[in-house]
Amino acid sequence: MxxxxxxxxxxxxxxxxxxxxxxxxxxxxxxxxxxxxxxxxxxxxxxxxxxxxxxxxxxxxxxxxxxxxxxxxxxxxxxQSPQGKLHARFVQTVHACFYLILSGLGITGLGMAFNAEVSIHLFGVQLSDVVNSDGRFYGQMLDIHLELITTLWWLIMLHFAGVIYARR
The missing domain is CATH 1.10.287 (Helix Hairpins)
Known part of the structure; x- marks a missing residue:
């Protein structure tokens, strides 16, 4: 147990x-x-x-x-014990990438929230100032955010395949 x-x-x-x-x-x-x-x-x-x-x-x-x-x-x-040094390094890299991508999503999300064209409130705090929003910066953050989402999907599939492979 x-x-x-x-x-x-x-x-x-x-x-x-x-x-x-x-x-x-x-x-x-x-x-x-x-x-x-x-x-x-x-x-x-x-x-x-x-x-x-x-x-x-x-x-x-x-x-x-x-x-x-x-x-x-x-x-x-x-x-589960890694099956060699290369496998151990690969597992560490995938996990590090998860942390990096999720951090990047958080950072770009905050960048978008601070520059949104609508008023964003979280926990009673207004994050965006609609009057001073920067649409170009918002667009750049959105592009990066969407690329990170695509990368996250690939990483999820890689992680899932790795788990299946390791448990065979």
Whole structure:
């Protein structure tokens, strides 16, 4: 039977994974397929971005918590042994890329939030100043954000394939 530390580690992993997948699959649908006539285009976009940001903050918190948890209980967590130095380096690289891409998504998301054309409020704090928004910077951050999302999908597929391969 798995120990408590392992169960918490796996729970943090899968909750974050499902939340990431929900954000990736839901954001486009929420922005593009909902009838704008219900709330109006501006309010609808504002609420969609705020919900996306709240879920992203949740992912960030889970990832940080799991990172700390792994460091704290590394000796108690069951891990599959790497099959050589190259395999170990590959696993470390994939995990580092996950952290880098998620950090990049957070940074570009903040860049977009601060320069959005709609007023963005989180926890009672207004993040964007519509009057001083920079549409060009917003566009650049959006382009990078979308590239990171594409890269994240590839990394998720690579991670999944690696897990399947390692457990064969």
């Amino acid at each position: 798995a120990n408590k530390q392992y169960i918490v580690d796996r729970s943090l992993h899968w909750i974050a994974a499902f939340l990431i997948l929900f954000i990736l699959m839901n954001m486009g649908a929420q922005i593009h397929t909902v009838n704008y006539q219900i709330k109006g285009q501006i309010l609808h976009r504002q609420e969609a971005i705020q919900l996306h940001a709240l879920m992203a903050i949740g992912v960030f918190a889970l990832v940080i918590l799991r990172f700390i948890w792994e460091r704290r209980f590394a000796t108690h967590l069951k891990r």
